[in-house]
Amino acid sequence: MKPENFQSIIDGKTVGIYFLKNANITMAVTNYGGRIVSLCTPDKNGKIADIVLGFKSIKEYIEANEPYHGAIIGRVANRIAKGQFSLERNTYELPINNGINHLHGGPKGFHNQVWNVKSISDFSIVLTYMSKDGEMGYPGNLNVLVQYELTDRNEVIITYKASTDKKTPVNLTNHAYFNLGGEGSGTINNHILTINADKFTAIDETLIPLGDNLNVENTPFDFRKPKKIGHDLNQQQNNQQLKNGLGYDHNFVLNKKNNKITPAATVIDPQSGRQMEVFTEEPGIQFYGGNFFDGSDIGKSEKTLKYREAFAMETQHFPDAPNQKLFSSIILSPGETYRTKTIFRFSIF
Template identity: 55%
Template sequence: MKTHKLLYIGFSVFCLIGCKNKTIQNADIRLLADKDFSTTVNNKKVGIYALDSGNGIIMQVTNLGGRIVSLWTPDRNNKYEDIVLGYNNIEEYIKNSNSRFLGSVLGRYANRIANGAFEIDGVKYQLPQNSGTNCLHGGTFGFDVVVWNVDSVSNNEIHLSYFSPDGDNGFPGNLNVKMVYTLTPENEFKIKYTATTDKSTHVNLSNHSYFNLKGEGNGTILDHELTINADSITPINEFSIPTGEYLAVENTPFDFRTSSVIGKRINGINEQLKNGAGYDHNWVLNRKTESDVEWAVTLYEPTSGRQMQIWTDQSGIQIYTSNFAKGTDIGKYNKPHNYRESIALETQKFPDSPNQPHFPSTRLDPGQVYIQNTIYKFSTK
């Protein structure tokens, strides 16, 4: 283990992040060092920031791509593990194209846009085709690789912002984006996005953290238990673009309406599993309202007892089970990022919505405000 890149802390956690968290005084929490995240990218300062819920959760964030670098939570025996994948220093994030989106914000458009193109009011806009013929997660220079402004930071909250100019990665409109990460005493991690534009455009933001509730590098996620509040998915073709249909999950490997082990059906004979090389699909969330934050997903790991609930105001969630991880990337604790040892759960609108008029709209016009709220709530049982 590269211990020189980590700060091993127990009681001294208070001095490092300025908190009064008595529940973690003696926990073996290893915060990444400021010096390993201090640099300049495109003449903008990059750093790392620690947040504390005040009741047992510690998180570190870098403003390069708004990335969640570490997230420490206790198990049922109050043993702490870092449950998100990440790297030891900023250089590894910058150079590692294999896991470009690790822990980052996705934008301007999370997920895929077919042929990297769409039309607004008869005008065609061409985007980078950075995933086959598709535009993926905003293009070649998306929100994940830019340096966000740190507008303010406190013990439990950080405010970030970014200005995306007209024509950025082919998208129209000058876009002003704000993003707030908050840890609450109820051990919630809240994300709030807002955005405005001066020209009609499409916006679909999300976070691409990879979770393993056993801890980073501690084995498969196929034994995690998953519940999804969704009766259907948007099926995809061989290029991972939605066909435009809605496919009922009943009697398919995609039925997680009641809790089921992730690995139970992931290797079954199924066209959709083949197209995604496993789970890499958008679930259509059951919604009671259009804008309220509602429960969407529960992820549970029985050995540790860690549980994560996801609440959101979004209409979909893309779930990806690390089907293409090869174990060549080494994480924060000198352990490889292996095949199906992490899961991403990305709350958002649907993929390719700009080209699918019957999907929930991602269009943002001048005078409107894009708003998204997602909550990750942590507990044990």
């Protein structure tokens, strides 16, 4: 990773790359989109590999077919149906950038903004961004702070905070794509996945929730016990939910009794021995199985990023929440503080 490849001026703001490290892990972050560029970890034999997909330069991030690599997602993660929601008798129109829907904050969402570097150390970086009233159609001036912290327990702790001067929906996440065998090492369908969820959110063919959270029991969505990601993908032609998502691209309703941080998911790569655990204060997690990768992007390893060679674990409130009466609200009011935390913990299985 050459720092000079990340030195740029975008929208009049300075962009760079910043490195965090502990005894085992080296992590790289750019303030363009607040992206995790790289996460280098050892396997069971001590061999280091970069387990986050990404690119070697800012230019490649800007030109990539897949725009969300490693980024902070906002103002609202996931989809909003037809780019529209109502709040306090006002109807807000958002840009359509995913079929007929609004996705991940729109084309100039937080992933395509230059964040300010508030502080940096060997183990932590704090980024801030002020999203102006009306940006991508959203109401209110929203001040956002995101901290990445790399701990001695081999954890990446992501802390999100936000405040607003008008009521507005807020649902932040990180969109790192992982392959625990290393970027470009092949399919993730042999990774073993566990998700702490008795229910998942059913979607239509445009990936908008139908309003129902269905039981995972006796479905391909039952990851309550460890199972290969690809174990049930042969049911895609017959299972309507797999068909709608083109595989796994669904919100899982985490088993939680309160908003405290709880286990959400565990992923193991049997070949390398790497294990990733996810803990979150959020009520849901979007498991995405790399269904839209088509080999059109070339990653840091000089290998094409192919179909189902990466996965994302996006901790979140539920998709299309402003339009779904049965889902918990994501509306932030003046005087309140949006605050949530997610932890990715890495170890050897």
